Amino acid sequence: MSLARFSDTPALLITRLDPRSRIIGAVFCVLAAVSMTTTVGQIGMIIAALALATFADVNWRDMLHRLAHVEGFMVVLLILLPLSVDGRTFIAFGPLALSETGLMRALAIVLKVNASVIATMALLATLEPVRLGRGMATLGVPARLVHLLLFLVRYQSLFREEGARLMEAMRARGFAPRLDMRTWRAYGNFTGMLLVRSMERAERVEESMRCRGFSGKFPLRMTRALNPTDYAFMCLLGLLIFGLFLLDRLA
Amino acid sequence: MAHIPDGVLSFPVLIGGGVIAACAVALGLKKIGDEDIPRTAILASGFFALSLFALPVGPSSVHLLLGGLMGIVLGAAIFPAVCVALLLQAVMFGFGGLTTLGVNVVNIALPGALIGSLVAPMIQSATPARAALIAGVASALCVGLTGLLVAPALALSSADYMFSARVMIATYIPLMLIEGLVGGFCISFVKRVKPELLAGAA
Amino acid sequence: MTYMIEMKDVIVERDGVRVLDGINMHLEHGERLAIIGSNGAGKTTFLRALIGLQKKSGGTIHAFGRERRVEDDFREMRLRAAYLFQDADDQLFCPSVVEDVAFGPLNKGLSEDDAMAKARTTLERLGLSALSARITRKLSGGEKRLVCLAAILAMEPDVLLLDEPTNSLDAQHVEKLVEILKSLDVAMIIVSHDRPVLDRLASRAMLMKNNKLEPAVLHRHPHVHEHVHIHTDHA
Amino acid sequence: MTYMIEMKDVIVERDGVRVLDGINMHLEHGERLAIIGSNGAGKTTFLRALIGLQKKSGGTIHAFGRERRVEDDFREMRLRAAYLFQDADDQLFCPSVVEDVAFGPLNKGLSEDDAMAKARTTLERLGLSALSARITRKLSGGEKRLVCLAAILAMEPDVLLLDEPTNSLDAQHVEKLVEILKSLDVAMIIVSHDRPVLDRLASRAMLMKNNKLEPAVLHRHPHVHEHVHIHTDHA
Ligand SMILES: Nc1ncnc2c1ncn2[C@@H]1O[C@H](COP(=O)(O)OP(=O)(O)OP(=O)(O)O)[C@@H](O)[C@H]1O
Ligand SMILES: Nc1ncnc2c1ncn2[C@@H]1O[C@H](COP(=O)(O)OP(=O)(O)OP(=O)(O)O)[C@@H](O)[C@H]1O
Ligand SMILES: [Mg+2]
Ligand SMILES: [Mg+2]
Numbered sequence: 001m002s003l004a005r006f007s008d009t010p011a012l013l014i015t016r017l018d019p020r021s022r023i024i025g026a027v028f029c030v031l032a033a034v035s036m037t038t039t040v041g042q043i044g045m046i047i048a049a050l051a052l053a054t055f056a057d058v059n060w061r062d063m064l065h066r067l068a069h070v071e072g073f074m075v076v077l078l079i080l081l082p083l084s085v086d087g088r089t090f091i092a093f094g095p096l097a098l099s100e101t102g103l104m105r106a107l108a109i110v111l112k113v114n115a116s117v118i119a120t121m122a123l124l125a126t127l128e129p130v131r132l133g134r135g136m137a138t139l140g141v142p143a144r145l146v147h148l149l150l151f152l153v154r155y156q157s158l159f160r161e162e163g164a165r166l167m168e169a170m171r172a173r174g175f176a177p178r179l180d181m182r183t184w185r186a187y188g189n190f191t192g193m194l195l196v197r198s199m200e201r202a203e204r205v206e207e208s209m210r211c212r213g214f215s216g217k218f219p220l221r222m223t224r225a226l227n228p229t230d231y232a233f234m235c236l237l238g239l240l241i242f243g244l245f246l247l248d249r250l251a
Numbered sequence: 252m253a254h255i256p257d258g259v260l261s262f263p264v265l266i267g268g269g270v271i272a273a274c275a276v277a278l279g280l281k282k283i284g285d286e287d288i289p290r291t292a293i294l295a296s297g298f299f300a301l302s303l304f305a306l307p308v309g310p311s312s313v314h315l316l317l318g319g320l321m322g323i324v325l326g327a328a329i330f331p332a333v334c335v336a337l338l339l340q341a342v343m344f345g346f347g348g349l350t351t352l353g354v355n356v357v358n359i360a361l362p363g364a365l366i367g368s369l370v371a372p373m374i375q376s377a378t379p380a381r382a383a384l385i386a387g388v389a390s391a392l393c394v395g396l397t398g399l400l401v402a403p404a405l406a407l408s409s410a411d412y413m414f415s416a417r418v419m420i421a422t423y424i425p426l427m428l429i430e431g432l433v434g435g436f437c438i439s440f441v442k443r444v445k446p447e448l449l450a451g452a453a
Numbered sequence: 454m455t456y457m458i459e460m461k462d463v464i465v466e467r468d469g470v471r472v473l474d475g476i477n478m479h480l481e482h483g484e485r486l487a488i489i490g491s492n493g494a495g496k497t498t499f500l501r502a503l504i505g506l507q508k509k510s511g512g513t514i515h516a517f518g519r520e521r522r523v524e525d526d527f528r529e530m531r532l533r534a535a536y537l538f539q540d541a542d543d544q545l546f547c548p549s550v551v552e553d554v555a556f557g558p559l560n561k562g563l564s565e566d567d568a569m570a571k572a573r574t575t576l577e578r579l580g581l582s583a584l585s586a587r588i589t590r591k592l593s594g595g596e597k598r599l600v601c602l603a604a605i606l607a608m609e610p611d612v613l614l615l616d617e618p619t620n621s622l623d624a625q626h627v628e629k630l631v632e633i634l635k636s637l638d639v640a641m642i643i644v645s646h647d648r649p650v651l652d653r654l655a656s657r658a659m660l661m662k663n664n665k666l667e668p669a670v671l672h673r674h675p676h677v678h679e680h681v682h683i684h685t686d687h688a
Numbered sequence: 689m690t691y692m693i694e695m696k697d698v699i700v701e702r703d704g705v706r707v708l709d710g711i712n713m714h715l716e717h718g719e720r721l722a723i724i725g726s727n728g729a730g731k732t733t734f735l736r737a738l739i740g741l742q743k744k745s746g747g748t749i750h751a752f753g754r755e756r757r758v759e760d761d762f763r764e765m766r767l768r769a770a771y772l773f774q775d776a777d778d779q780l781f782c783p784s785v786v787e788d789v790a791f792g793p794l795n796k797g798l799s800e801d802d803a804m805a806k807a808r809t810t811l812e813r814l815g816l817s818a819l820s821a822r823i824t825r826k827l828s829g830g831e832k833r834l835v836c837l838a839a840i841l842a843m844e845p846d847v848l849l850l851d852e853p854t855n856s857l858d859a860q861h862v863e864k865l866v867e868i869l870k871s872l873d874v875a876m877i878i879v880s881h882d883r884p885v886l887d888r889l890a891s892r893a894m895l896m897k898n899n900k901l902e903p904a905v906l907h908r909h910p911h912v913h914e915h916v917h918i919h920t921d922h923a
Contacts, residue, residue: 033257081411112258128823129343152292174560176560188434194297205781210763444589
């Protein structure tokens with residue numbers, strides 16, 4: 001399930017940017033989204049994030065999918081806030097009273113969370129993870145951490161495919177999950193098998209690295225300098241965020 | 252809900268989580284040498300892939316947190332491993348967030364690191380059945396501790412979250428059970444098939 | 454209309470590409486149907502679609518007397534139509550051989566003891582008793598394949614779906630597998646690139662081509678052939 | 689005594705079982721030695737022991753003019769005796785193709801620029817330039833195999849150790865691989881079950897049997913043969 005299309009179609013503005021500008025941009029957007037204190041500012045941030053998404057090669061159906069998922073995660077919080085926070089009653093269903101303050105808090109969270117997700121998706125999900133790793137390295141993230149990330153990108157999909165085939169094999173032999181010991185043991189075996197296979201894979205990869213003279217030092221390649229488009233993008237984004245802040249504080 | 256998204260927590264909590272996580276990740280990176288990176292990373296890939304599987308349970312499905320198992324197998328390397336995994340997850344799938352990365356790393360990896368380092372030596376010398384029991388309890392405890400960390404992260408951010416935090420802790424109880432059982436059977440499998448996997452924790 | 458299995462106009466898409474485009478196929482009692490076709494033709498996808506592991510976007514599948522539509526239909530069907538995976542490593546996930554072989558019977562509802570007994574007799578019938586307590590991860594490739602076969606035969610299926618069963622086996626193991634399959638009295642669909650094996654096993658053949666299955670004829674004629682042999686000096 | 693590689697009475701045990709029991713073997717310049725044997729005979733173990741990935745419990749290994757005993761000896765040896773792994777996913781661990789191919793040369797001490805240049809010329813020589821910027825994870829099985837070959841050839845080895853190089857490749861990729869290997873001027877040890885490929889490549893053969901390697905003769909004779917063909921009705 002790749003969210004970005006990584007297409008070869010004529011590059012949109014965002015897809016032409018250096019990974020560094022996109023990482024910095026994403027961090028600033030999310031920080032800004034999180035700091036907005038008024039509904040006006042929060043809605044402004046959502047609009048800004050959506051604007052970014054239209055300049056990126058975002059797959060809108062995936063975007064909706066992802067947003068629905070995130071909302072699902074927060075559902076407990078969103079339902080409980082209007083019920084539990086004290087304040088003027090907005091609407092009452094029998095003994096259940098929804099407070100106005102609680103509703104406003106919930107609304108603020110929904111707006112902030114969605115603005116962050118949309119901005120992250122626009123700037124980073126459309127970035128090939130390998131380039132993300134390289135960008136992080138040039139921004140000063142420790143090399144070991146970057147290598148961990150690059151290996152993770154390389155092997156997690158492999159293990160997910162292996163795992164999916166194992167699951168199918170279980171179903172093909174009539175496995176139906178129930179709430180009994182056999183089900184948990186089957187899942188334990190599945191988990192264990194995938195771990196053992198990753199361990200064996202790790203051993204073989206280490207050997208093949210030794211065969212190519214690996215002595216414990218990783219080479220890491222640098223990327224080119226930022227170009228004017230990148231500077232222009234960061235300036236514009238900075239101005240936009242600054243403007244939204246003014247709006248937020250003055251509104 | 253161990254993957255707290257951006258926009259829910261307050262700045263002091265985010266900064267606190269970030270600082271603790273940064274120290275722990277730095278410590279973990281120190282513990283693994285350059286030559287251990289491929290092994291750690293590929294094992295971490297296995298755990299990450301596992302955490303993405305929605306295991307059907309009755310009519311619903313669950314994702315495993317795997318904190319306990321990771322702690323047992325990876326040792327202190329759990330911090331950098333969880334850190335990159337959560338970053339990738341936030342970027343690729345939209346679970347968790349960028350500003351909450353630190354808090355989420357602490358919530359998932361800290362219980363694993365503490366309990367894992369405690370039980371790993373016991374598991375190494377135990378029979379498969381005993382190892383399964385220990386690992387099962389450890390896995391369940393890690394889930395519980397994660398719940399106990401998520402709750403104050405919410406409650407400290409805003410008094411409004413207090414009630415929600417309590418409800419959320421309750422949702423961790425069935426998860427503890429499931430993860431305990433699966434973790435126990437998993438370690439019993441590993442113990443019989445490839446005990447070396449449990450020998451190398453830092 | 455009393456075919457064991459029948460597929461009509463089945464369409465399957467993967468990543469937006471039509472991998473199967475109107476498949477028609479049927480299998481009668483006792484038949485051994487060979488399916489051939491080049492790499493990537495869609496043979497594995499066809500088998501997976503047949504037992505509902507791969508979602509179809511059109512067409513119908515009938516098996517054992519009724520239509521199979523949703524997961525529940527297929528779940529019941531899979532207990533009777535056993536699938537041998539292309540890669541043995543994907544199929545084995547229990548610690549020991551006997552546990553793996555007992556997994557299917559357990560899912561069929563047998564008690565723990567009965568399932569173990571069933572697993573043991575199946576292994577014995579295939580001459581694999583010696584492997585019973587071995588750890589599946591540490592078997593050689595050929596042994597893994599035979600254990601997978603035992604695992605699905607222990608379910609006493611009515612139909613076997615075999616995806617390249619002789620892959621990565623040496624000549625001896627191929628021989629053993631063919632003998633076992635020939636001795637079984639169940640219908641089979643066999644996907645394979647191995648023509649000599651198909652020749653010995655199959656009663657009918659179909660070719661996967663242009664995303665469709667078309668009838669094919671298995672026939673043989675004598676050939677003069679340069680054949681490479683390897684002999685040891687003192688052989 | 690001027691063999692490139694020589695193994696004398698090598699013994700290897702795995703899990704307490706003698707998998708290799710007194711192996712004697714040598715390889716001369718320009719030779720292409722085929723190694724055959726049934727599943728589990730010990731062919732992979734033999735290759736691994738040769739370059740020190742598998743510990744031996746007896747015997748001696750000489751390579752490139754001196755004995756190889758400890759890890760440091762083998763480390764240097766592995767830069768000249770390149771091993772093609774059975775599974776390409778073990779070998780391609782760098783993000784992009786060109787980086788992976790440059791990994792060996794970098795470890796040999798070349799500068800970043802030189803290593804990249806070396807990688808590019810190697811890929812070009814094998815006709816794989818088009819793949820150079822691709823992400824390794826997203827290559828097809830056949831492409832992965834060929835890139836692995838490029839990765840070890842970029843180290844300019846004197847000997848190639850190939851473990852079932854044509855496994856799971858389709859006919860086209862097999863053809864390309866064989867052509868490339870035939871065009872190379874290095875000694876090789878080739879483990880394979882694929883007799884026609886060995887016939888085209890090998891200059892000498894040995895058989896792994898009863899945990900020992902014995903000389904074997906590759907020879908061909910015409911055969912009258914029943915050959916099975918599958919035709920479609922309208923073919
Ligand atoms: N996971 C997947 N996602 C998308 N497309 C896939 C996937 N797996 C296979 N395909 C495509 O589906 C088509 C059919 O694949 P399938 O595995 O059914 O072929 P096959 O006939 O079994 O080939 P082989 O002889 O190599 O096993 C191929 O073109 C392949 O590229
Ligand atoms: N990890 C392991 N631990 C213990 N024994 C092993 C292990 N791997 C292989 N063996 C045993 O070592 C023997 C030789 O295995 P090896 O892989 O060298 O055979 P091979 O000739 O390469 O076979 P194949 O043609 O199937 O690849 C086998 O009997 C096998 O059971
Ligand atoms: Mg197939
Ligand atoms: Mg081998």
